[in-house]
Structure formats: C-alpha cells, structure tokens
Amino acid sequence: MLKKSKLAIVLAAVGALVATTVPASHAATNKQLEIFTWWASGGEAAGLAGMTTEFTKQNPNTPFINAAVAGAAGVNAKGVLVSRMGAGNPPDTFQAHAGAELSTYVKAGQVEDLTFLYKAEGWDKVFPAGLIKTLTTNGKIYSVPVNIHRANVLWWNPATATKAGVSAAPKTMEEFIADLAKAKKAGIDGIALAGNGDWAIAHLFDVVLLGTMGAAKYDGLWKGTTAWTSPEVAKAISNLSTILSYGNASKSLDWPDAGKLVTGGKALFFIMGDWASSQWQSDGLKLGSDYTWAPAPNSVDKKPVYMWLSDSFTLPKGAVDRDAGIAWLKVCGSLAGQDAFNPKKGSIAVRKDSNPALYDSYLQAAMKEWKVDTLVGSTVHGVNYGNAGMAAYDSAVGKFYTGGGKDKAGLTKALVAAYKANAAS
Amino acid sequence: MALTLSRKKRITNPWGGFFFVLPSIVAVLVFVYGMIGWTIKFSLSNRTNAWSKDNSFAGLKNYTGLLEDPEFTHAFGNLMKFTVVFMIGTLISGLIMSLLLEKGIRGEGFFRSIYLYPMAISFIAMGTSWRWLMDSARDDKGTGLNHLFHMAKLNILQNDWYSSENASMYAMALPAIWQMSGYVMALFLAGFRGIPDDLREAARVDGATEFKIYRHILFPQLKPTFLTVLIILGHISMKVFDLIYGISTKSYVTKVLAIYMWQVIFDFQNYAKGSAIAVVILVIIAIVVIPYLIYVNKTEEMK
Numbered sequence: 111m112l113k114k115s116k117l118a119i120v121l122a123a124v125g126a127l128v129a130t131t132v133p134a135s136h137a138a139t140n141k142q143l144e145i146f147t148w149w150a151s152g153g154e155a156a157g158l159a160g161m162t163t164e165f166t167k168q169n170p171n172t173p174f175i176n177a178a179v180a181g182a183a184g185v186n187a188k189g190v191l192v193s194r195m196g197a198g199n200p201p202d203t204f205q206a207h208a209g210a211e212l213s214t215y216v217k218a219g220q221v222e223d224l225t226f227l228y229k230a231e232g233w234d235k236v237f238p239a240g241l242i243k244t245l246t247t248n249g250k251i252y253s254v255p256v257n258i259h260r261a262n263v264l265w266w267n268p269a270t271a272t273k274a275g276v277s278a279a280p281k282t283m284e285e286f287i288a289d290l291a292k293a294k295k296a297g298i299d300g301i302a303l304a305g306n307g308d309w310a311i312a313h314l315f316d317v318v319l320l321g322t323m324g325a326a327k328y329d330g331l332w333k334g335t336t337a338w339t340s341p342e343v344a345k346a347i348s349n350l351s352t353i354l355s356y357g358n359a360s361k362s363l364d365w366p367d368a369g370k371l372v373t374g375g376k377a378l379f380f381i382m383g384d385w386a387s388s389q390w391q392s393d394g395l396k397l398g399s400d401y402t403w404a405p406a407p408n409s410v411d412k413k414p415v416y417m418w419l420s421d422s423f424t425l426p427k428g429a430v431d432r433d434a435g436i437a438w439l440k441v442c443g444s445l446a447g448q449d450a451f452n453p454k455k456g457s458i459a460v461r462k463d464s465n466p467a468l469y470d471s472y473l474q475a476a477m478k479e480w481k482v483d484t485l486v487g488s489t490v491h492g493v494n495y496g497n498a499g500m501a502a503y504d505s506a507v508g509k510f511y512t513g514g515g516k517d518k519a520g521l522t523k524a525l526v527a528a529y530k531a532n533a534a535s
Numbered sequence: 536m537a538l539t540l541s542r543k544k545r546i547t548n549p550w551g552g553f554f555f556v557l558p559s560i561v562a563v564l565v566f567v568y569g570m571i572g573w574t575i576k577f578s579l580s581n582r583t584n585a586w587s588k589d590n591s592f593a594g595l596k597n598y599t600g601l602l603e604d605p606e607f608t609h610a611f612g613n614l615m616k617f618t619v620v621f622m623i624g625t626l627i628s629g630l631i632m633s634l635l636l637e638k639g640i641r642g643e644g645f646f647r648s649i650y651l652y653p654m655a656i657s658f659i660a661m662g663t664s665w666r667w668l669m670d671s672a673r674d675d676k677g678t679g680l681n682h683l684f685h686m687a688k689l690n691i692l693q694n695d696w697y698s699s700e701n702a703s704m705y706a707m708a709l710p711a712i713w714q715m716s717g718y719v720m721a722l723f724l725a726g727f728r729g730i731p732d733d734l735r736e737a738a739r740v741d742g743a744t745e746f747k748i749y750r751h752i753l754f755p756q757l758k759p760t761f762l763t764v765l766i767i768l769g770h771i772s773m774k775v776f777d778l779i780y781g782i783s784t785k786s787y788v789t790k791v792l793a794i795y796m797w798q799v800i801f802d803f804q805n806y807a808k809g810s811a812i813a814v815v816i817l818v819i820i821a822i823v824v825i826p827y828l829i830y831v832n833k834t835e836e837m838k
Contacts, residue, residue: 189801192585214804218586305698306666307784360672361698362783376676498584498803501785505606508787513700535584535803 142173143434145423146194146204148187153388153455160450161256165441172434177201195220200426202435207492208245208255208420210332214496214535215424216252222425223250224439233443236461240485241418244493253422254442257457260476261488262317262406262417265380265387267372268399274298274378279404283321283349286407289378290356299377300356304368308508313490314381315350315507317406320417322346324410325484331529332487332494338526347522350507351515361512373401381406383419383491387472388456397472405479416483419491420460499532571817578810585804597811607812609787610795613704617791618772620708621715625768628712629719634749636720637727647724650717658714662781665710669696669782703788711778715771719764726760727753759834762827769823773816792816 143165149158162174191204200220206212215221228234228251234242237255245251264279264286271277274296280286290300304310320328323342330336337343358371369386371377373395380386390401397403405414423442425435441447448459453468458477466474487493489503506524510517578597581589601607632650636643653661668679673693677685684692696706730753738748776793783789785798792812800809 189797192801192804196585214585217584220585306786308786358672359676360670360678361695362666362671362786498805501798501802504785505787505790512698512703512786512788531803535805 141171141431141434142175143169143203143431143438144175144177144201145438146177146187146191146201148205149455153392157257157451157453157455160454161441161447164444164447164450165438168441169434169437172431172437195426198428200429202429202431203423203425203438205421205423206253208253208422209487209493210496210532211492211500212252212422212424213247215426216247220427221252222427223252224254224425225249225251227254227436227439227443231440231443233461236463238460238462238481238485241420241460244485244487253424254439255420255422255460256442256448257421257452257455258460258476258480259419259457259491260384260416260480261313261419261491262320262408262415263382263384263386264404264406265369265372265382265401266378266403267375267401270298270372270375270378273375276378280407282409283318283407284409286321286379287349287352290353293378294356298375299358299371300379301353301358302363302368302371302377302380303354303357303361303511304363304365304382305361305508305511306364308504308511309490310365310368310382311354311511312504312507313383313488314353315346316417316489317381318350318353319343319346320415320486321406321408322349322410324408325415325486327410328486332489334529334533338529339522343522343525344518347510347518350510351518354511354515383488384472384476385456387470391456391470397470403472411484414479414483415486416479417486417488418480419488419493421457495528495532496535498535499528502528502531574810574813574817577806578808578814580807582806583808593807597807598815600808601811601815606787606790606795607792610790610792613789614773614775614791616704617708617711617775618769620705621711621772622765622768624708624712625715625719626764628716629764630723632716632720633723633727636724647721650720652717653714654718656714658777659781661710661714662778666782669706669709671695671698697783697789698786700788704791707779707782707789710782711772711775714778715768719768722760722764722767723757726757730756762830766824766827770820773820773823 147158149155158176162176165172165174191201194200195215195218206215212221228237228242233254241255241258242251245253245255266276266279270293274289274293276289276292280289293300303314319331322345323336327336327340327342331338331343358368358377363371365382365386366389368377369380369382369389372380373390373393384403387397387401387403391397395401406417408415423439425432425439429435443461445459445461445463445465448461449464449468452459452464453470453473456473458464458469458473458480462481464477466477469477489495490500492500495503503525506521506528509524510521513520579593579595581587581591581593583597636646636650640646670678670681671694672678673681674685674690677693680696681693684690694702694706697703699706734752734756735748738752743751774793775791776797779789779791779794785794793816796809796812796816799805799812803809
C-alpha cells in the first residue's frame, strides 16, 4: 500500500512537471517577441526599457521576452546565442555590433536581408550615407543600428592638465606624446591603460593607427589596400610603444578603474569610447569641471574623423515570430525608439533628425560631428573585422603590451596573421 | 518475518538493481561517452567556420594545424608551467599542514576548517579578489601584495605577478595552491589517521626517532594517498578555466588550453579546431588518469 502511494506521488510529480512545461512551450508559438540582448544593467538597461515601452505602446498584444544572459559584457550571451543559432532555434531578434562582426551570421545564412525595411521606413534617407555604405555587403543590409558610440575620444581632467602644464588638447600624435612627457615630469602617469582582457589596449591601438596614418590609409588596412607591413603601420607601432611606456604600472585594470585614474588626478589622459562619459556622469561627475574631452589626436587628416561603433539588431532566419521581430526592428530604427534609448545609454542616435534637446552637452557636440565628420569604423568593436579577426587582433596587441612594447616585429607579424585569419573566416 | 523474506527476494533479483542504475548508465553513455565521440568526430571534420556545413572527413589536419599555431603552443606551454608549480606547491603545503595537525593538537577542528575554507569559495569570486591582490602596480601606487611588501620594506619581492611576460603562470598558480592545499591536507590527514597507532608505538619501543618513524613507517603507507592526490590535482590543473578567466579573462599572457578552446569555438566559431583542442585536453587528462585507474583495479583485485 505504501509502495503504491509512493508511486502515485512520483507519477503526480511527473504529471505536474509535464503539465507546467507544456503550456510554456506552447506559448512560444503564440504571438510574442523573444529578444536576445546583453544590456542588463545601468544606462544600457534603462535605455532598453525606454525602447521596450515604445514597442509595447505600438504592439500592445505582443508580450516582450528578454532572453538576456547578464554579465561579462555579453561574453556568456554570445556563447548561448551561437549555440542556439547553430541548433536552428534562433530568437526573434538579437543584438550584435553593426559591421563585419555580423559577417559570420551572414555567411552562415542565419540572418535576413533587411534592405526592404530600410526602403519602407525611409532609413536609407535619414541614416548617414557613409554608415549605410559600411553596413551594405553585396547590396544587402543585415541589421538595424540603434545607436552610435564614438571610439576616438581623448578624455582628461582639467585640474590634472593644469598641474602638468598642458594648456590645450594635443592635435597631433607628436603633440600628444610631448604632453605625455610633461605629465611624467609632473610625476603623474601620462595615460591610463586598461589591460584586462586585452581589448582596451587594442582600442588604443585603433586610435593610434588612425592618428598616425589618417582615415584613408586606416580604412585601407581592413580592405587590403594598406599593407600591414607598410612604414605607416611601423610608425604607428612605434608610437604605440612610446605611449604605452607612459602608462600606469597596474597592467590588469578594467576600463572603469583605469578611468578613475584620470578623474582622480593620477593619470593625465584616457583614450576610450564615449561610454566613459555616461559612466562618469552616473558616478556624479560633471562634464567640463571634473572631466573634459577632445577628438583623439590625428597627425594627418585636416577634416575631423569620427571612429564609430554601433549596436544593432537583426532578423534571424527561421525565427518563431518573424512579424514581432520586424515590429521590434521598426522601433529600433524609429525616431521615438532611438530618442528613448540613446540619452540613457549615453550614445547618440543614428538618425540625422534626432532631437538634440534630449541629450547632454557632450552628446550634442557628438551629434553635430557625426553629421559632418569623415567616418571610420572601430576594429575592436566589430566594424572592420569578423569575430576571428577581432580576437586575433586583440591577442596580438595584448601580447605586445605584456611584453613591455618591445617586440615590434612580432606585433607586425601577428597583425598580418590577424588579417589573414579574418579573411579566412 | 514476512518483511525480511521479501527483502531477501528483492536483493537476489539482479534486474532490480540494474533498472535502478539504468537512468544514470544511459545518461553517462549519452552525455559523456556520446559527447566525447561527437567531439572527436567534429575534430576530424572540415567545419572550420560558422557557415560551413561540410562534415566531411578531414583526417588529422586540425591536429597538425594546432602544432603550427603559435597561440596554441603558447597556451600549452602556459598550462604546463601552471601545472608543475600548482601540483608541487599544493602537495608540499598540504603535506606540511597535515603534519602540523596530524598529532591531534588542541583546536584541530578549528584549524582544519580554516585550512579547508578556501575550497568553499567559487573560482570566479576567488579570481576577482586575487586579481586585486596580485595587481602589478608598485610602491606607493601598489595595492594588494605589492602594497604589503612595500609597507614591510620588502621591496625586492614586489613584482608584476600574472601580468609579467614570463612568470605569469607561476603567479597564477598561487591562488590555486591557496585554494586546494586545504583539500590535500584533508586527504593526507585521513591517510595518517588510517595508520594504526600500534605501528608507531612498536617503532618507538624499538628506539626509532620521530623522523625515522615518518620516513620509514608512515610515509610508505601513504603511497596510495600520494597517488590519489597527484591524480586529483593533475586533472584539476589540466582543465583549469574559471580561475584564470576570473583573474584575467581572455588576456593573451595567461591563456591556457581551456580558455583558448572556448575562444576558438565561440569567438572564431571554428568548431573543428575547437573540438581538436578539447580532444587534446581529454588525452592529456587520460594520460594522467588511466594508469591510476589500472593501478587501483590491480590493487583491488589483489585484496
């Protein structure tokens, strides 16, 4: 009798399990949006919430499900996403950097061409032409960018600059290096470096490459028209080596900690994307008095250059609810969606008709420049290289950095290998 | 009476036991051996990028390619350095701690818990704190260990720790030693307690010194414990991932095989090559573990 009742309990438990799982899987076929993003905290999450509100307003009957795997800057999320895409079970839309980072999904035939949406929504007119050109591969566009970050920004603390005897932002690489030496004389680190995970040093190298060779040659590096063995690259590597020698001794900081060296007066300059600004503002610092900015030094270009990166959303093939995915993308590209998202995220809208009054003074200046500057892409943040090329590029620069910036020939070799790795994948 | 009878019946039925463990047998077959086979199959295929559906046989191409990949040899070298320092360090410190506790000192339970405590911390949490402790900034800018050395006027001991070009993996072994030596201590302590006191007393009666008792009586009896410890440490070391990731993420300087494998599979989406690295890790662990299993089986049979 006892045995029987135990069996009954087990059966009941199994039955309950089945009963609870069935409606859940059944619901997946109903109308709903399953979105995959790694914006889970801070300004990113707040911005996403703004866009979600906009989506729900327009699609009140489509529940919004955020499949975000939080943490590690999307590292875990990317792993889960890759598995799901490979298994043919994609979300209705997912987040990826605009540009070459998408190329693996494109070549795998896992994302849909969105040119029709650009035409229907008029985005081909309101997004800058230079951006549309970069996003287009073989006449097709595969994602909708929601924001623009700027990568080549030089940050510093005005009080520290006065202490070091630096009165104006350095315009060229040579002036920049001279200022680093001044800082050293004043007993402070010239530049704050964030060595953890290699990417922030590679980010700095991106900016140094651009500043040393100019936009046209920099662009050619990724397309194969500028050789990695050219004297310009060699000059950039030697510049990087000099700049690194003025960096902080702690080699494994995350970028927010490196940024604190600058705002706290322990280092003069910081080269980082403009997400640094929104981080500092959430720490209660004031733009203008506690920190200030200028475009990163550039020895070649007469016209200002804007090194951009962008988060975008895609439409995976075989998504359960394609209509919901398209509805989301429409919000992503819309004026209301972009103006809800970007002021909170600390980035600017892709659209040229966005309302400047909603943004802070740094972002307003960035918006103006975004419309007129020469545009080049950030390598570290997915514009120029696919995933394999990016990882190899980061590793190459990371190795150079931990080696004390001495092995210049080795870095050249590794950069050539990264270019090949990108072309092969 | 009836109860004992029915119990006897159940035990004599061999199928009952079999069905009881069947689910786990199936799970192991599918999720362990099936997946190993699947990984080996992938490692011999041509699926070298995200879009390739080419599952055709590629021979050993992916494996020979690894030998020419400087990043792979770098990661492999790192792993070996880490393993040597980690195993020797953990063994010695674990043994010393167990010797200190072995005599049954006062407050043994307290010290045992203290020594074992690091094991209760997750690798990621531990990695984060050791990342700060082993920061490479020096002198008055230093934090963590360098700061301590500076305060104690031991400036010569300050160094770059895990961001040093050549010694990074030796520094990386420190937190691992710190975490695992308590566990090794517990194993040795159990080994010591398993030796009957009569043996020591007999030796003492025969006039052996304490050193001689350890050297000739106790240590020889601990041989199986030694072997167990080596195997456990060895395989933990070969597949180390979360500790390194917690401290320095994907940084080149501390890359080991498991980190590189993960990068190759999820960043490069080179499934064939990533699987090949996974198989290499498996083979290295097998080289360590299989002789041990054979040895254990033999000694069991002898009993």
